Amino acid sequence: MSTGSSGEQRRPDRAVLVIAAVLMVVAIGIGYGTMQQGGVAGYSPVGPKTVPYIIAAALAGLSIMTAIAGLRGDFPEREEQNVPPILWILGGLAIQMLTMKTVGFSLATGVLFAATAKGFGRGPLWLTIPVGVVFSFIVWFIFSKGLQLSLPAGPFERLF
Numbered sequence: 001m002s003t004g005s006s007g008e009q010r011r012p013d014r015a016v017l018v019i020a021a022v023l024m025v026v027a028i029g030i031g032y033g034t035m036q037q038g039g040v041a042g043y044s045p046v047g048p049k050t051v052p053y054i055i056a057a058a059l060a061g062l063s064i065m066t067a068i069a070g071l072r073g074d075f076p077e078r079e080e081q082n083v084p085p086i087l088w089i090l091g092g093l094a095i096q097m098l099t100m101k102t103v104g105f106s107l108a109t110g111v112l113f114a115a116t117a118k119g120f121g122r123g124p125l126w127l128t129i130p131v132g133v134v135f136s137f138i139v140w141f142i143f144s145k146g147l148q149l150s151l152p153a154g155p156f157e158r159l160f
Contacts, residue, residue, distance in 0.1 A: 011073055012070055012071045012072075012073060013069075013070045013073055013075050014070075015070075015078075016066060016067075016069060016070030016075050017067060017070040017071070019066055019070075020063045020064075020066040020067035020070055021063070021067075023059050023060075023062055023063035023066060024059075024060060024063040024064075026059055027056045027057070027059035027060040027063060028056075028060075030052050030055055030056040030059065031052075031053065031056040031060075033052070034049050034052040034053055034056065037049060084119075085119035085120065085121070086119070087119075088115050088116070088118045088119035089115060089116050089119040091115055092111055092112040092113075092114070092115025092116055092118075092119075093112060093115075095108065095111050095112065095115070096108045096109055096111060096112040099111070100152050101152050102154065103154045103155070103156075104140075104152055104153050104154020104155065104156055104157045104158075105136060105139075105140045105151040105152050105153065105154070105157065106133050106136040106137040106140050106154070106156050106157055107133055107136075107154055107156055108136075108152075108154075109132065109133075109136035109139070110129055110130070110131075110132035110133030110134075110135075110136045110137075111129060111132065112132070113128065113129075113131070113132025113133075113135060113136065114128035114129040114131075114132045117132070133156075137156070137157070140153075140157055141160065144157070
C-alpha cells in the first residue's frame with residue numbers, strides 16, 4: 001500500500017479528460033435539446049422528456065467520474081493502436097454509406113463485410129466480397145420480401 005511518500009506521482013491522463021469533456025458536451029446537448037422540445041401534457045410527471053433527461057444525467061455522471069479517474073491517473077495503460085485494420089473497417093463503412101442508394105444494399109454491404117473481414121485479417125477480398133454479397137442479399141430478401149420492410153434496392157436486388 002502506498003503512503004504517498006514514494007515520490008511516484010501519477011500525471012493526469014489527457015486522453016481520458018478529453019473523453020470526459022466529450023461526454024459532458026453530449027450530456028449538455030441532450031439536456032438542452034430536450035428542454036427546447038414542445039410542451040407535453042401536464043397530467044403526468046413521466047412523459048417523453050423523461051428518458052432523455054435520465055440519459056443526459058447518466059452521461060453527466062459518467063463524465064464527472066471519468067474526469068476524476070483521469071485526474072488521478074487511475075486508468076490502466078492502453079495498448080498501442082493498430083491503425084490499418086481500423087482504416088479497413090472505416091473505409092468499408094464509408095463505401096457502404098456512399099454507395100448504398102446507387103448499387104443497392106447487397107453489394108454495398110458485401111463490400112463492408114469484406115473490408116471488415118480484411119480488417120480482422122480474414123480471407124482475401126476476391127472471396128470475402130462474394131460471400132458478403134450473398135449474406136447481405138439474404139438479409140435484404142428477408143427484410144424486403146418476408147417482413148415487407150424497405151432496404152435500398154440496386155440492380156442486383158431488382159432481379160428478384
